[in-house]
Amino acid sequence: MREPTxxxxxxxxxxxxxxxxxxxxxxxxxxxxxxxxxxxxxxxxVSMLIARHGKIGLAQTLGDLRPNGPPMPLDAIFRIxxxxxxxxxxxxxxxxxEGRLQIAEPVAKFLPAFAQMRVGVENGDRLxxxxxxxxxxxxxxxxxxxGLTYGFTGLGQVQKLTLAADVMNPDRSAAANxxxxxxxxxxxxxxxxxxxxxxxxxxxxxxxxxxGAKLSEVLKEKILRPLxxxxxxxxxxxxxxxxxxxxxxxxxxxxxGINANDFTAPPAFESGGGGLLSTLADYARFLAMLSGxxxxxxxxxxxxxxxQFMASDHLGPGVVKNHAxxxxxxxxxxxxxxxxxxxxxxxxxxxxxxxxGGVAGTAFWISPRDSLFAILMVQAPEYRDYFxxxxxxxxxxxxx
Numbered sequence: 001m002r003e004p005t006x007x008x009x010x011x012x013x014x015x016x017x018x019x020x021x022x023x024x025x026x027x028x029x030x031x032x033x034x035x036x037x038x039x040x041x042x043x044x045x046v047s048m049l050i051a052r053h054g055k056i057g058l059a060q061t062l063g064d065l066r067p068n069g070p071p072m073p074l075d076a077i078f079r080i081x082x083x084x085x086x087x088x089x090x091x092x093x094x095x096x097x098e099g100r101l102q103i104a105e106p107v108a109k110f111l112p113a114f115a116q117m118r119v120g121v122e123n124g125d126r127l128x129x130x131x132x133x134x135x136x137x138x139x140x141x142x143x144x145x146x147g148l149t150y151g152f153t154g155l156g157q158v159q160k161l162t163l164a165a166d167v168m169n170p171d172r173s174a175a176a177n178x179x180x181x182x183x184x185x186x187x188x189x190x191x192x193x194x195x196x197x198x199x200x201x202x203x204x205x206x207x208x209x210x211x212g213a214k215l216s217e218v219l220k221e222k223i224l225r226p227l228x229x230x231x232x233x234x235x236x237x238x239x240x241x242x243x244x245x246x247x248x249x250x251x252x253x254x255x256x257g258i259n260a261n262d263f264t265a266p267p268a269f270e271s272g273g274g275g276l277l278s279t280l281a282d283y284a285r286f287l288a289m290l291s292g293x294x295x296x297x298x299x300x301x302x303x304x305x306x307x308q309f310m311a312s313d314h315l316g317p318g319v320v321k322n323h324a325x326x327x328x329x330x331x332x333x334x335x336x337x338x339x340x341x342x343x344x345x346x347x348x349x350x351x352x353x354x355x356x357g358g359v360a361g362t363a364f365w366i367s368p369r370d371s372l373f374a375i376l377m378v379q380a381p382e383y384r385d386y387f388x389x390x391x392x393x394x395x396x397x398x399x400x
Contacts, residue, residue, distance in 0.1 A: 009049070009056055009059050009074070009280075009281045009284060010228065010229075010281035010282065010284060010285045011228070011297070012051070012055075012056055012281075012284055012285065012288055013054065013055045013056070014055055014056045014057075014059075015055040015056070015057055016057070017057040017058060017398075018400075019055070019057070020051075020052035020053050020055050020057040021052055021053070021057075021399060021400045022050060022052060022057045022058065022398050022399065022400065023397075023398045023399075023400050025398075026394065026397050026398025026399075027050075027057075027058055027060075027398050029394055029397070029398070030048070030391070030394040030395065030398060031060060031062060033390055033394055034046050034048070034062050034063075034390075034391075035062055035063070037383075037386075037387070037390070038062060038063040042380055042382075042383045042386070042387070043063065043248055043361070043378050043379070043380035043383065043387070044063055044064040044065065044066055044067050044069065044072075044245075044248060044379075044380075045061065045062055045063025045064045045065060045071075045072035045245070045378075046061070046062050046063060046072070046376065046377065046378045046387070047059075047060070047061045047062075047072060047074065047076060047078075047280045047375075047376075047377040047378075048060050048061075048062075048374075048375070048376055048377075048391065049280050049284050049374065049375045050372065050373075050374045050395055050398075051284065051287075051288065051291075051372065051373050051374070052370070052371055052372045052399075053371045054288070054291075054292065054371075056284070059074060059280065061073065061074055061076070065243075065244075065245050065246075066245060066246040067246075067248065069246075072245070073243060074280060074281070075231065075243055075279055075280075075281065076243055076244070076245045076279060076280070076377070077231055077236055077240060077243050077244040077245065077277050077278070077279055078244075078245050078277060078278060078279070078360070078362055078377045078378075078379060079245075079247065079263065079277050079358070079360050079362075079379065080276050080277060080278045080283070080358045080360075080362045080377075081274040081358030081359045081360055081362070082200075082273060082274050082356060082357065082358045082359060083276070083278070083283065083356060083357060083358045083362050083363075083364065084200070084271065084272065084273060084274050084275055084276040084358075085200040085272070085273055085274070085335055085356060086286075086335045086336055086356055087219060087223060087232075087276060087286065088200055088203055088204050088207065088215070088219070088272040088273075088335075089142055089200065089203070089310065089334055089335025089336075090223060090290075090301065090302060090310075090335065091207050091211075091218055091219055091222050091223060092138070092142065092203055092206070092207055092334075093302060093306055093310060093334065094222050094223075094301065094302060095207065095210050095211065096306070097302060097303060097306060100210050100211075101138065101206075101210050102138070103137065103138045103139040103142065103334070104137055104138070104139060105137060105138050106135035106136065106137055106138075107135070107136045107137065107138060107140075107141060107146075107202065107206065108135055108136075110205075110206045110209045110210065111178065111182065111202070111205065111206065111209070113178075113179050113182035113183070114135075114136055114182050114202075115135075116131075116132075117131075117132040117135075117136065117147070117182075117185075117186055117190075118130060118131060118132065118185045118186065119131070119132055119147060119185060119186045119187075119188065119189055120156075120157060120158040120161075120185035120186065120187065122156065122157055127157045127158070127185070129185055132147065132186060132189060132190055133189045133190065134189075134190055134191065135190065136148075136190045137190070138203070138206065139314065139334070140190050140191060140199070141199040141200065141202050141203040141206070142199070142200075142203060142314075142333075142334040142335055143194070143314040143315060143332050143333065143334060144194055144195060144196055144197055144199050144332060145190065145191050145192070145193065145194060145195075145315070145319060146186070146190055146195075146197060146199045146202070147186030147187055147188040147189055147190045147191075147192070147193070147195070148181070148186060148187065148195070148197035148198050148199050148202070149162055149186075149187035149188075149195050149196075149197045149198070150162065150196060150197055150198060151163025151164070151165075151167075153196060153325075156187065158184070158185055158186070158187045159187065161184050161185070162181075162184055162198070165180050165181070165183075165184055166180075167180050167181040167184075167198065167201075168198070168201070168269065168271060168274075169269060170267040170268060170269050170271075171267075171268050171269070172268055172269055173268050173269060174201075174204065174205050174208060174215065174269050174270060174271075174272075175205065177201070177269050178201065178202055178205045181198060181201075181202065191319070192319065192320060193319065193320040193321075194315060194319055194320065194321045194323055194326055194332060195323065196323060196325045196326075198273060199273070200272050200273035200335075201271055201272050201273040201274075202272075203272055204270065204271070204272020204273070205272070207272070214270060215234075215270040215272055216233065216234050216266070216270050222301070223286070223301060226299035226301065227282075227285045227286060227289055227296055227299060227301070228285065228297075229278070229282040229283075229285055229286065230282070231243075231277075231278065231279045231281075231282050232276055232277065232278040232279070232282045232283075233276070233277060234263070234266060234267055234270045234271075234275045234276060234277070235263045235264060235265055235266050235267065235277070236263055236264060236277055237264075238264070241264065243279075244277070245377070245379045246379065247360060247379050247381070248379050248380045248381075263277060274358070274359070279377075280375060280377055283364065283375055283377075284373075284375060287364060287366055287373040287375065288373070289301050289302075290307055290366055290373075291366050291368070291371075291373050293307065294306065294307050309333075309334070310333050310334040310335060310336065310354075311333050311336060311338060311352070311354040311366075311368075312333050312338065313331030313332065313333060313338045313340055314331070314332060314333050314334060315331045315332055316331075327344075327345050327346055328341075328344040328345060329341035329342075329343060329344030329345040330345065333354060335356075336354035336355060336356055337354065337355055337356055338352070338353070338354045339351055339352065339353040339354070339355075346389060347389055347392040347393050347396065348392075348393065348396040348397075349365075349367065349392070349396065350367050350368075350369040350370055351369070352367070352368050352369055353365050353366065353367045353368075353369075354366055357384065357388060358384075359381055359384065360378070360379045360380070360381050360384065361376070361377075361378040361379060361380045361381060361383065361384035361387055361388070362375075362376065362377050362378065362379075363375070363376045363384075363387075363388045363391065364376070365392070370399060372399070374391070374392075374395050376388065376391045
């Protein structure tokens with residue numbers, strides 16, 4: 001097994017697995033399982049990282065960067081899609097800590113087009129529109145209770161309207177896309193239902209307005225440069241394309257109506273919900289900051305109490321949560337899913353864990369109780385749930 005090197009992992013400290021309470025036998029089983037799935041054709045290759053007690057105990061790549069491509073390097077660049085959401089949520093909470101934003105504020109304060117929202121109620125083949133019972137708040141955006149939806153996550157009439165409106169068009173500005181979204185009806189009443197949605201794209205636009213700059217500039221100033229996340233951006237420049245892992249099955253995205261943009265040039269629309277590309281080392285630095293109480297290598301991003309607040313369940317008993325993307329035993333905080341129960345879920349874990357993933361298969365979680373964070377990088381959308389569950393099961397089995 002390859003021992004991680006600090007230079008290849010963004011300067012984060014490393015240790016032998018047993019020094020941080022990881023079983024070498026368990027990690028070998030993890031590698032063998034991933035090699036088996038790669039050989040079965042489920043993905044060209046994977047990258048994995050596990051850290052405990054502030055030190056990386058495993059950083060390993062298996063397989064190839066792309067089909068019939070070179071071996072997977074440790075500095076491979078991946079489309080992380082919805083793993084963008086936690087980064088944008090952190091930027092929003094930095095504005096909260098600066099006194100420039102409050103999560104109880106209505107979205108319409110910053111985006112007046114959201115002032116008079118209507119909710120679509122299906123009545124047979126007819127879609128009736130009723131007034132929203134209350135304004136959408138910034139907290140609703142961060143915890144996905146805004147009433148918004150995605151166009152590709154269901155066959156409801158509002159979802160079909162959302163898909164048809166092309167509100168994630170990479171060739172339109174964020175302002176144009178979000179204005180188009182505001183003209184559509186909501187899927188649910190604000191605050192009533194957890195519905196995974198375009199909420200974080202709206203949040204990204206709010207961040208732009210409050211900070212007075214494009215989202216990419218805000219993220220670079222507040223997060224990416226201070227944390228030295230040099231390979232994380234909304235596109236991959238030509239000088240780095242040789243390191244990029246390509247989608248194993250772009251047809252999956254096209255069939256679902258999901259943007260499979262090649263991201264080789266800066267997009268007009270910088271999607272706060274799913275536009276970033278990143279590397280194992282870069283995202284590890286982001287997670288090391290979160291798990292370290294908001295600071296890394298002298299760069300203070302957030303206060304520890306703010307991170308605890310973000311990683312707490314913000315749904316409570318009154319919100320409907322019967323959604324396929326939110327497993328039993330979980331709630332949702334400000335940018336992350338949060339484990340609330342040791343049982344019920346499809347994998348082992350500890351209450352207080354917070355996590356999320358991207359539609360191409362990338363995933364992470366942070367477990368404060370186990371002093372652990374782990375990252376899986378893969379570009380195989382059809383098998384994303386399978387890989388995530390396999391990874392989590394085997395990492396948990398390797399914890400001593």
